Protein backbone atom coordinates (compact mmCIF):
# COMPACT_ATOMS: atom_id res chain seq x y z
CA UNK A 559 0.00 0.00 0.00
CA UNK A 560 1.24 3.49 -0.81
CA UNK A 561 0.73 5.60 2.31
CA UNK A 562 0.36 9.37 1.97
CA UNK A 563 0.39 10.71 5.52
CA UNK A 564 -0.41 14.41 5.18
CA UNK A 565 0.66 15.21 8.76
CA UNK A 566 4.27 14.81 7.60
CA UNK A 567 4.03 18.28 6.01
CA UNK A 568 2.54 20.94 8.33
CA UNK A 569 -0.29 22.83 6.63
CA UNK A 570 -3.69 24.46 7.17
CA UNK A 571 -5.01 20.92 7.59
CA UNK A 572 -3.54 20.93 11.12
CA UNK A 573 -6.04 23.62 12.18
CA UNK A 574 -9.00 21.42 11.20
CA UNK A 575 -7.36 18.37 12.80
CA UNK A 576 -6.82 20.22 16.04
CA UNK A 577 -10.48 21.31 16.11
CA UNK A 578 -11.92 17.81 15.54
CA UNK A 579 -9.67 16.40 18.27
CA UNK A 580 -10.29 19.16 20.84
CA UNK A 581 -12.71 17.78 23.45
CA UNK A 582 -14.50 21.11 23.76
CA UNK A 583 -14.58 22.32 20.15
CA UNK A 584 -15.69 18.88 18.87
CA UNK A 585 -18.92 19.17 20.91
CA UNK A 586 -20.19 21.61 18.29
CA UNK A 587 -21.48 18.89 15.94
CA UNK A 588 -22.09 21.25 13.03
CA UNK A 589 -18.48 22.44 13.22
CA UNK A 590 -17.28 18.83 13.64
CA UNK A 591 -19.11 17.72 10.48
CA UNK A 592 -17.91 20.75 8.52
CA UNK A 593 -14.31 20.19 9.63
CA UNK A 594 -14.43 16.54 8.50
CA UNK A 595 -15.90 17.79 5.22
CA UNK A 596 -13.10 20.38 4.87
CA UNK A 597 -10.52 17.65 5.53
CA UNK A 598 -12.24 15.59 2.81
CA UNK A 599 -11.81 18.51 0.42
CA UNK A 600 -8.08 18.71 1.21
CA UNK A 601 -7.65 14.94 0.81
CA UNK A 602 -9.51 15.14 -2.53
CA UNK A 603 -7.13 17.85 -3.71
CA UNK A 604 -4.06 15.89 -2.63
CA UNK A 605 -5.13 12.63 -4.26
CA UNK A 606 -6.13 14.48 -7.42
CA UNK A 607 -2.41 14.97 -8.09
CA UNK A 608 -2.03 11.28 -9.03
CA UNK A 609 -5.05 11.08 -11.36
CA UNK A 610 -4.75 10.89 -15.16
CA UNK A 611 -4.69 14.25 -16.89
CA UNK A 612 -5.12 15.12 -20.55
CA UNK A 613 -5.01 18.50 -22.33
CA UNK A 614 -8.32 20.21 -23.08
CA UNK A 615 -8.91 23.46 -24.94
CA UNK A 616 -10.90 26.13 -23.10
CA UNK A 617 -12.21 29.16 -24.93
CA UNK A 618 -11.78 32.33 -22.86
CA UNK A 619 -13.27 35.70 -23.92
CA UNK A 620 -9.80 36.56 -25.33
CA UNK A 621 -8.35 33.34 -26.70
CA UNK A 622 -7.78 29.62 -26.23
CA UNK A 623 -6.28 28.22 -23.07
CA UNK A 624 -4.93 24.69 -22.65
CA UNK A 625 -5.92 23.05 -19.34
CA UNK A 626 -4.93 19.59 -18.14
CA UNK A 627 -8.13 17.99 -16.81
CA UNK A 628 -8.50 14.62 -15.10
CA UNK A 629 -10.25 11.91 -17.07
CA UNK A 630 -10.81 9.29 -14.32
CA UNK A 631 -14.31 7.97 -13.72
CA UNK A 632 -14.55 8.37 -9.97
CA UNK A 633 -16.73 6.35 -7.59
CA UNK A 634 -16.83 7.43 -3.93
CA UNK A 635 -17.82 4.68 -1.50
CA UNK A 636 -18.43 5.73 2.08
CA UNK A 637 -18.90 3.68 5.20
CA UNK A 638 -21.96 4.67 7.22
CA UNK A 639 -22.43 6.60 9.42
CA UNK A 640 -19.22 8.47 10.12
CA UNK A 641 -18.19 8.45 6.45
CA UNK A 642 -20.99 10.81 5.42
CA UNK A 643 -19.32 14.21 6.11
CA UNK A 644 -16.08 12.94 4.55
CA UNK A 645 -18.10 11.78 1.54
CA UNK A 646 -19.58 15.29 1.18
CA UNK A 647 -16.09 16.82 1.20
CA UNK A 648 -14.86 14.48 -1.54
CA UNK A 649 -18.00 15.04 -3.61
CA UNK A 650 -17.59 18.83 -3.26
CA UNK A 651 -14.45 18.53 -5.38
CA UNK A 652 -15.22 15.52 -7.61
CA UNK A 653 -18.42 17.05 -8.98
CA UNK A 654 -19.51 14.20 -11.22
CA UNK A 655 -18.43 11.22 -9.13
CA UNK A 656 -20.70 8.21 -8.84
CA UNK A 657 -21.51 7.11 -5.32
CA UNK A 658 -21.66 3.95 -3.24
CA UNK A 659 -22.67 3.47 0.39
CA UNK A 660 -22.05 0.58 2.75
CA UNK A 661 -23.22 0.01 6.29
CA UNK A 662 -20.10 -1.65 7.66
CA UNK A 663 -20.34 -0.93 11.36
CA UNK A 664 -18.68 -2.34 14.43
CA UNK A 665 -21.15 -4.28 16.59
CA UNK A 666 -19.75 -4.22 20.12
CA UNK A 667 -20.16 -7.06 22.58
CA UNK A 668 -20.29 -5.57 26.09
CA UNK A 669 -19.35 -8.88 27.70
CA UNK A 670 -16.29 -9.81 25.65
CA UNK A 671 -15.40 -6.15 24.87
CA UNK A 672 -14.92 -7.38 21.33
CA UNK A 673 -16.71 -6.39 18.14
CA UNK A 674 -17.57 -7.83 14.77
CA UNK A 675 -18.06 -6.00 11.47
CA UNK A 676 -21.66 -6.16 10.29
CA UNK A 677 -22.53 -5.35 6.68
CA UNK A 678 -26.27 -5.00 6.15
CA UNK A 679 -26.57 -2.58 3.25
CA UNK A 680 -24.52 -1.93 0.13
CA UNK A 681 -25.42 0.10 -2.92
CA UNK A 682 -22.79 0.48 -5.60
CA UNK A 683 -22.47 1.24 -9.33
CA UNK A 684 -20.30 -0.77 -11.75
CA UNK A 685 -16.67 -0.39 -10.62
CA UNK A 686 -15.01 -1.93 -13.69
CA UNK A 687 -12.08 0.25 -14.83
CA UNK A 688 -13.06 3.12 -12.52
CA UNK A 689 -11.18 5.01 -9.83
CA UNK A 690 -12.57 3.87 -6.48
CA UNK A 691 -12.30 6.07 -3.39
CA UNK A 692 -13.26 4.31 -0.14
CA UNK A 693 -13.90 6.85 2.60
CA UNK A 694 -14.06 6.40 6.36
CA UNK A 695 -12.72 9.01 8.78
CA UNK A 696 -11.49 6.45 11.33
CA UNK A 697 -9.18 3.56 10.46
CA UNK A 698 -8.86 1.86 13.86
CA UNK A 699 -8.27 -1.89 13.56
CA UNK A 700 -8.69 -1.58 9.79
CA UNK A 701 -11.34 -4.31 9.74
CA UNK A 702 -14.16 -2.09 8.43
CA UNK A 703 -12.09 -0.85 5.49
CA UNK A 704 -10.89 -4.34 4.65
CA UNK A 705 -14.41 -5.83 4.93
CA UNK A 706 -15.64 -3.04 2.63
CA UNK A 707 -12.97 -3.69 -0.01
CA UNK A 708 -13.91 -7.38 0.03
CA UNK A 709 -17.66 -6.62 -0.20
CA UNK A 710 -17.07 -4.38 -3.23
CA UNK A 711 -15.28 -7.09 -5.25
CA UNK A 712 -18.44 -8.43 -7.01
CA UNK A 713 -19.08 -4.94 -8.45
CA UNK A 714 -16.08 -5.05 -10.82
CA UNK A 715 -12.34 -4.45 -10.79
CA UNK A 716 -11.42 -0.78 -10.35
CA UNK A 717 -8.50 0.63 -12.36
CA UNK A 718 -7.18 2.06 -9.12
CA UNK A 719 -8.27 2.19 -5.48
CA UNK A 720 -7.70 4.97 -2.94
CA UNK A 721 -8.56 4.66 0.75
CA UNK A 722 -9.39 8.04 2.27
CA UNK A 723 -9.23 8.46 6.02
CA UNK A 724 -8.74 11.16 8.62
CA UNK A 725 -7.15 9.39 11.59
CA UNK A 726 -5.64 5.92 11.53
CA UNK A 727 -4.02 3.79 14.21
CA UNK A 728 -0.53 2.51 13.45
CA UNK A 729 -1.53 -1.15 13.88
CA UNK A 730 -4.72 -0.73 11.82
CA UNK A 731 -2.80 0.84 8.94
CA UNK A 732 -0.29 -2.04 9.15
CA UNK A 733 -3.19 -4.55 9.10
CA UNK A 734 -4.73 -3.04 5.95
CA UNK A 735 -1.26 -2.81 4.39
CA UNK A 736 -0.78 -6.54 4.99
CA UNK A 737 -4.12 -7.39 3.32
CA UNK A 738 -4.23 -5.25 0.18
CA UNK A 739 -2.23 -4.94 -3.05
CA UNK A 740 0.84 -2.69 -3.18
CA UNK A 741 -0.72 -0.33 -5.71
CA UNK A 742 -3.61 0.71 -3.42
CA UNK A 743 -3.18 4.25 -2.04
CA UNK A 744 -4.01 5.43 1.47
CA UNK A 745 -4.54 9.19 1.88
CA UNK A 746 -4.70 10.00 5.58
CA UNK A 747 -4.40 13.14 7.70
CA UNK A 748 -2.76 11.49 10.72
CA UNK A 749 -1.53 8.11 11.94
CA UNK A 750 -1.78 7.85 15.75
CA UNK A 751 0.23 5.55 17.98
CA UNK A 752 -2.29 3.39 19.84
CA UNK A 753 -5.62 1.59 20.04
CA UNK A 754 -7.34 1.00 23.38
CA UNK A 755 -9.00 -2.26 24.45
CA UNK A 756 -12.31 -1.13 22.92
CA UNK A 757 -10.69 -0.47 19.54
CA UNK A 758 -10.63 3.33 19.87
CA UNK A 759 -7.70 5.26 18.44
CA UNK A 760 -5.43 6.95 21.04
CA UNK A 761 -5.18 9.94 21.14
CA UNK A 762 -7.69 9.95 18.22
CA UNK A 763 -10.80 12.03 18.75
CA UNK A 764 -13.40 9.71 20.33
CA UNK A 765 -16.35 8.35 18.37
CA UNK A 766 -16.60 10.09 15.00
CA UNK A 767 -20.11 8.77 14.24
CA UNK A 768 -21.45 10.00 17.58
CA UNK A 769 -19.72 13.38 17.28
CA UNK A 770 -21.21 13.92 13.83
CA UNK A 771 -24.69 12.49 14.40
CA UNK A 772 -25.27 11.84 18.13
CA UNK A 773 -25.00 8.77 20.31
CA UNK A 774 -26.87 5.61 19.42
CA UNK A 775 -28.40 2.77 21.42
CA UNK A 776 -26.38 -0.43 20.98
CA UNK A 777 -28.26 -3.16 19.12
Ligand SMILES: O=P(O)(O)OC[C@H]1O[C@H](OP(=O)(O)OP(=O)(O)O)[C@H](O)[C@@H]1O
Nearest residue numbers: 638639640664697698699700701702767
Ligand atom coordinates in the same frame (compact mmCIF):
# COMPACT_ATOMS: atom_id res chain seq x y z
O1 LIG B 1 -11.06 0.18 11.67
P1 LIG B 1 -12.18 -0.38 12.47
O2 LIG B 1 -11.71 -1.00 13.77
O3 LIG B 1 -13.05 -1.30 11.72
O4 LIG B 1 -13.05 0.84 12.99
C1 LIG B 1 -13.40 1.91 12.24
C2 LIG B 1 -14.88 2.00 12.11
O5 LIG B 1 -15.49 2.36 13.36
C3 LIG B 1 -16.32 3.47 13.16
O6 LIG B 1 -17.60 3.13 12.86
P2 LIG B 1 -18.68 2.72 13.97
O7 LIG B 1 -18.78 1.25 14.10
O8 LIG B 1 -18.40 3.47 15.22
O9 LIG B 1 -20.04 3.17 13.31
P3 LIG B 1 -20.69 4.61 13.16
O10 LIG B 1 -20.05 5.26 11.99
O11 LIG B 1 -22.12 4.29 12.94
O12 LIG B 1 -20.47 5.36 14.44
C4 LIG B 1 -15.64 4.19 12.02
O13 LIG B 1 -16.43 5.11 11.39
C5 LIG B 1 -15.20 3.08 11.15
O14 LIG B 1 -16.19 2.67 10.23
Ligand SMILES: O=c1cc[nH]c(=O)[nH]1
Nearest residue numbers: 696698758759765766
Ligand atom coordinates in the same frame (compact mmCIF):
# COMPACT_ATOMS: atom_id res chain seq x y z
O1 LIG C 1 -11.32 5.83 17.66
C1 LIG C 1 -12.26 5.43 16.96
C2 LIG C 1 -12.29 4.14 16.42
C3 LIG C 1 -13.34 3.78 15.65
N1 LIG C 1 -14.34 4.64 15.43
C4 LIG C 1 -14.33 5.88 15.94
O2 LIG C 1 -15.25 6.66 15.71
N2 LIG C 1 -13.29 6.24 16.70
Ligand SMILES: [Mg+2]
Nearest residue numbers: 765766767768
Ligand atom coordinates in the same frame (compact mmCIF):
# COMPACT_ATOMS: atom_id res chain seq x y z
MG1 LIG D 1 -18.98 5.19 15.71
